[in-house]
Amino acid sequence: MGQNDQRHRNKNKIPMVVIKRLPLYHRYLSLLASRDINRISSAELAAKVGITPSQLRQDLSWFGSFGQQGYGYRVQELLGEISKIIGIDQAVPVVLVGAGHLGKAIANYQNFERKGFVIKAIFDNNPGLIGLVVNGLKIRNITGLKHYIQQEKIEMGIITVPAEVAQQITDEMVAAGIKGILNFAPISLNVPSDVTVEHVHIGDSLMVLKYMINHSKIKEEE
Amino acid sequence: MGQNDQRHRNKNKIPMVVIKRLPLYHRYLSLLASRDINRISSAELAAKVGITPSQLRQDLSWFGSFGQQGYGYRVQELLGEISKIIGIDQAVPVVLVGAGHLGKAIANYQNFERKGFVIKAIFDNNPGLIGLVVNGLKIRNITGLKHYIQQEKIEMGIITVPAEVAQQITDEMVAAGIKGILNFAPISLNVPSDVTVEHVHIGDSLMVLKYMINHSKIKEEE
DNA sequence: TAGATTGTTAATCGATTAACAATC
DNA sequence: TAGATTGTTAATCGATTAACAATC
The missing domain is CATH 1.10.10.10 (Winged helix-like DNA-binding domain superfamily/Winged helix DNA-binding domain)
Structure with a gap:
């Protein structure tokens, strides 16, 4: 300074x-x-x-x-x-959509808070999951997603729903005002240019790993 | 050619x-x-x-x-x-260690096979999980990990265990002959130089996303 | 003060882009 | 054949490293 x-x-x-x-x-x-x-x-x-x-x-x-x-x-x-x-000097509120295994894993992932992110709400459409509590958060009905995002002015979301519904969920989130999405669904999401998507490609990491095993350390990284 | x-x-x-x-x-x-x-x-x-x-x-x-x-x-x-x-022209066999939510999510992730990887076995130390079937695979007792890797000559592993035990599991896997590890545990793993580790840092993706939201698209990527 | 280490400018290295001869 | 598009060489651009004056 x-x-x-x-x-x-x-x-x-x-x-x-x-x-x-x-x-x-x-x-x-x-x-x-x-x-x-x-x-x-x-x-x-x-x-x-x-x-x-x-x-x-x-x-x-x-x-x-x-x-x-x-x-x-x-x-x-x-x-x-x-x-x-x-931009994580203030805790960043995040919504998580999809409370399957991956969603639950992420909801339980303690490290988020230390990194400056707080999962404020979890949504799913499965009646068998709605109402259950994960890491202190009650799983909410997906029907309330849009309202919640608007109400709480949430800008970031994590998508862990099946590929088939990922685009639809994305559209809802974007319409509600979400500006950034971390996408775990194995599908490319279409969003307007003012919305940013980061796609987690686990397969890519495995491929790079496999290549490096075969060619034993090409060049350092990470 | x-x-x-x-x-x-x-x-x-x-x-x-x-x-x-x-x-x-x-x-x-x-x-x-x-x-x-x-x-x-x-x-x-x-x-x-x-x-x-x-x-x-x-x-x-x-x-x-x-x-x-x-x-x-x-x-x-x-x-x-x-x-x-x-190196994925032949299906690449992989072991998955940790059958918690994240492990189950990965075991159920259909896309792997299309990318050339096949999860051949899942291991955990939780008696409540051992024997359960996930995506057609019976969860095995962690005590059999080393033997299985050696027997089947597996070179790649995915770690989804808690941070506290990740290094110990890594050591076992390396001793058994694993050459590449995809690590989801939030801890740096020590491995010999002939073993490659790819660390999945979800927090990093969230941070980059947050930065990009705030600075609305600095430069294209992905 | 003398020593240490920053912030920045300049030099080098590497990756991307442009251009085109080769050729299907 | 004429048109299209590759593979590669050369030019450009950008990122990393080196060096050092400024200064705590």
């Missing part, structure tokens, strides 16, 4: 590769914070996440200056800044 | 970005094949996957020449070649 925040490169062209490294930094900084470490240099942090110190400093410089010459970074402060950049 | 396979660039440095696009090509080619489309040009396929024709042809050229001037690519043939490159 300081007197020179305005000379940074045009924020409208921050590269996607940089954005994708933010969660990585967040993860390691959280780890350090949980161990009550309160100071770290770019060299140390970079070593931990497996990149060069230059890249770490270069990445951060897209957003501002958060360190101090001769000292390094204050862990809590940098973690806070990165959280702000990502 | 043909008379000039040997002039390709050193296969030992195929860039990771290229490998990561292979599943994308595989997915769209599968789609085309399922629609009985049997011819496609690099221009058409590239448009579908959202890249330039140059990039598609450049990517493929790392592995060989699979097209025909003036014609394009035979969908089935190219799909087959890409499957071979990834």
Whole structure:
């Protein structure tokens, strides 16, 4: 922070590769914070996440200056800044649609809260599931989805419904004001251009893994 | 294919970005094949996957020449070649460890087989789960894991156990001969250098999504 | 102060795109 | 054959790394 925040490169062209490294930094900084470490240099942090110190400093410089010459970074402060950049400095409310095995697994996934996300409601259309409680949340009737999203002004949703109904659910969510969807259904979702979809392709990860097994470590990554 | 396979660039440095696009090509080619489309040009396929024709042809050229001037690519043939490159031309056997909600969700995920992977066995340590049948597979006692992997010469495993036991399970799997692990447990796994781990970070996807919502589409991707 | 380490500019490296001769 | 489209080489663009002056 300081007197020179305005000379940074045009924020409208921050590269996607940089954005994708933010969660990585967040993860390691959280780890350090949980161990009550309160100071770290770019060299140390970079070593931990497996990149060069230059890249770490270069990445951060897209957003501002958060360190101090001769000292390094204050862990809590940098973690806070990165959280702000990502937009998780305030807990982000999320709806989960689909309370099958995958939905339940996600609802029970404790880590979300630590990452800044809170599942506020779970929806399903199965009468056998509606009313059941998962991780303290009663499964709601899907008929109330739209109203809930509007009422609570939720912007993010996670879809774990079968592929056949995923597009329909998406349309409802979008109509209600959802701006980002994490999609687990194995189908491409059509959304307007102001809505972002991240598709979780587990098959892709398996394929990359299989390739790497066969060709034993082509090039480092992650 | 043909008379000039040997002039390709050193296969030992195929860039990771290229490998990561292979599943994308595989997915769209599968789609085309399922629609009985049997011819496609690099221009058409590239448009579908959202890249330039140059990039598609450049990517493929790392592995060989699979097209025909003036014609394009035979969908089935190219799909087959890409499957071979990834290593999924023969069904790849996989073990799944952890039969909780996430494990069950994955075991029921029909898409795996279409992607070239077959879950051959599911393991858990919970007596209440052992013996239950999920998607036609009886949940086995975790005590038999090592023996099964060795016996069946399985190279890939999916871990959906709680974080507390993930490392221990990993060690067992590695000792039994597993070469690649898809890890869903929120913990970094230590493995020898000849074993590859792909970590599924759902939190990362949510963070990138949240950033993109706030900054409404920085740069295209996926 | 002297030593350490940042933020940034410049140099390098790698990936993407353009262009086109080869050829089906 | 004429038209289309590949595979590849060369040009461009972007991302990573190196280097260092600024400064805590």
